[in-house]
Amino acid sequence: MNPDCGPECQETLRQIERFLDGELDPGIRAVIDKHLSSCSPCMERAEFRKHLKELIASKCGRDRMPADLLRRVEAMIDAQDAPAP
Numbered sequence: 001m002n003p004d005c006g007p008e009c010q011e012t013l014r015q016i017e018r019f020l021d022g023e024l025d026p027g028i029r030a031v032i033d034k035h036l037s038s039c040s041p042c043m044e045r046a047e048f049r050k051h052l053k054e055l056i057a058s059k060c061g062r063d064r065m066p067a068d069l070l071r072r073v074e075a076m077i078d079a080q081d082a083p084a085p
């Protein structure tokens with residue numbers, strides 16, 4: 001992980017779902033955007049989640065993803081986000 005990573009990264013990861021869904025306030029969105037452009041680990045996570053969302057959207061059509069499937073995917077992502085031992 002980037003040695004400069006700290007609270008900003010945690011905040012970014014916390015907001016990333018809403019960021020990708022376009023649900024954040026423009027002010028927060030700008031902060032996240034700025035962080036992503038300067039932090040490659042966070043950028044990679046954002047890209048990964050974005051691709052995953054696109055993949056799910058293509059499999060499930062335009063319907064919303066089933067809640068239980070979404071939770072399983074979230075758990076998988078959270079496991080991936082966990083710091084390496």
Ligand SMILES: [Zn+2]
Pocket residue numbers: 005006008009012035039041042
């Ligand atoms: Zn970061």
